[in-house]
Amino acid sequence: MVKIPVAILGATGAVGQRLALILAEHPWFEPVYLGASERSEGRPYGDAARWILPDELPARLAGLRVGSVYPEGAREAGLAGGAFPRLAFSALDAAAAAPAEEAWAQAGVLVVSNASVNRMRTDVPLVIPEINPGHLSLLAQQSYPRGGGIVTNPNCSTIGLAMALKPLHDSFGIEACSVTTLQAASGAGYPGVPSLDILDNAIPFIGGEEAKLESEPAKILGSYQGDDKGGSIREAGLSISAACHRVAVRDGHLEAVALRCARVVSRDEILAAWAAFDGGLGALGLPWAPLRPLVYIEAEDRPQPRLDRERERGMAVSLGRLRPCPVLGWKFELLSHNTLRGAAGGTVLLAELCAARGIVA
Numbered sequence: 001m002v003k004i005p006v007a008i009l010g011a012t013g014a015v016g017q018r019l020a021l022i023l024a025e026h027p028w029f030e031p032v033y034l035g036a037s038e039r040s041e042g043r044p045y046g047d048a049a050r051w052i053l054p055d056e057l058p059a060r061l062a063g064l065r066v067g068s069v070y071p072e073g074a075r076e077a078g079l080a081g082g083a084f085p086r087l088a089f090s091a092l093d094a095a096a097a098a099p100a101e102e103a104w105a106q107a108g109v110l111v112v113s114n115a116s117v118n119r120m121r122t123d124v125p126l127v128i129p130e131i132n133p134g135h136l137s138l139l140a141q142q143s144y145p146r147g148g149g150i151v152t153n154p155n156c157s158t159i160g161l162a163m164a165l166k167p168l169h170d171s172f173g174i175e176a177c178s179v180t181t182l183q184a185a186s187g188a189g190y191p192g193v194p195s196l197d198i199l200d201n202a203i204p205f206i207g208g209e210e211a212k213l214e215s216e217p218a219k220i221l222g223s224y225q226g227d228d229k230g231g232s233i234r235e236a237g238l239s240i241s242a243a244c245h246r247v248a249v250r251d252g253h254l255e256a257v258a259l260r261c262a263r264v265v266s267r268d269e270i271l272a273a274w275a276a277f278d279g280g281l282g283a284l285g286l287p288w289a290p291l292r293p294l295v296y297i298e299a300e301d302r303p304q305p306r307l308d309r310e311r312e313r314g315m316a317v318s319l320g321r322l323r324p325c326p327v328l329g330w331k332f333e334l335l336s337h338n339t340l341r342g343a344a345g346g347t348v349l350l351a352e353l354c355a356a357r358g359i360v361a
């Protein structure tokens with residue numbers, strides 16, 4: 001199979017490094033261009049990236065010269081015509097992402113983004129492949145040149161929450177949900193929160209995070225109204241209250257969730273709904289699809305970041321401690337890996353879905 005040439009924008013950051021590791025070995029995609037800020041431009045990737053992962057920087061990317069985050073950079077890099085990226089993974093800060101993602105889409109490239117800036121646009125799909133693949137039809141609303149478009153991955157805390165809620169919302173209808181997060185330091189990127197602020201501490205504020213967690217699930221769990229030529233999302237009618245905290249954990253966001261369903265539901269019904277959820281991707285053979293997207297752990301003190309974040313290569317959401325809530329009905333804990341399921345792995349899976357559907361070829 002001829003691999004699809006791809007660019008990684010923000011390749012030197014916390015998410016970009018995860019993307020580099022995954023894509024360097026990917027059976028469908030071939031990283032041909034790496035972009036980052038002016039600080040990194042012109043330097044070999046192995047020199048520009050301050051590597052923070054336990055796996056070594058991929059040798060075949062180490063010598064690639066980092067360019068700008070714009071398509072002109074790839075043109076100037078003199079990539080052979082056939083190797084010009086057809087897909088761009090964006091792991092840029094929101095401010096840098098806005099003009100860069102637009103430029104790549106205008107250049108006829110499909111952007112698969114981790115950044116928040118385009119997520120709530122009415123013409124931009126906000127997709128978790130196991131939940132709402134049909135929302136990709138929103139791409140028909142976009143007016144970029146042939147091949148161009150923008151699709152987005154949700155916020156790293158939203159992904160775990162939306163995946164846990166999906167089967168429950170489908171089966172019982174969720175009316176209200178309260179979520180309190182304990183979010184890992186790597187969620188702030190590199191270098192992120194200063195060590196003297198986070199060591200021996202928890203910080204009850206993450207700028208903009210609560211608003212994302214309160215708004216994104218309604219779009220993701222909403223339904224697409226329309227056909228292949230155009231349509232819109234009717235948002236799900238659930239209300240969410242979020243409280244977000246940064247804690248001294250390296251990777252893995254833990255979330256304490258309480259919810260009220262539209263009818264009385266038993267513990268067994270909730271566990272059965274989670275157990276039956278397989279994400280529906282099996283037939284597509286997507287390389288980064290987890291076999292079990294939701295894993296319930298019976299032990300009374302799980303899930304825990306250190307013990308459970310790597311489940312299914314970091315692509316599964318771990319659930320536990322389902323118990324009655326005297327206020328809303330039921331409460332439980334969930335854990336997802338913020339830079340894998342919540343970012344790099346999530347966008348790779350989304351790009352695989354786009355490739356499987358012929359949206360990028």
Ligand SMILES: NC(=O)c1ccc[n+]([C@@H]2O[C@H](COP(=O)([O-])OP(=O)(O)OC[C@H]3O[C@@H](n4cnc5c(N)ncnc54)[C@H](OP(=O)(O)O)[C@@H]3O)[C@@H](O)[C@H]2O)c1
Pocket residue numbers: 009010011012013014015016035036037038039040041069090091092093094096097114115116154155156186187188189190191338339342343
């Ligand atoms: N970390 C997570 O868990 C996580 C999860 C989900 C989504 N996200 C989102 O993913 C994106 C990347 O996050 P991150 O944690 O990887 O951040 P990060 O570690 O701070 O990396 C940011 C990247 O963007 C580049 N960059 C920064 N400012 C730029 C500018 N003005 N022009 C061009 N490039 C610029 C940086 O290049 P230099 O190295 O050259 O400065 C670096 O490659 C953000 O939008 C974030 O919200 C992160």
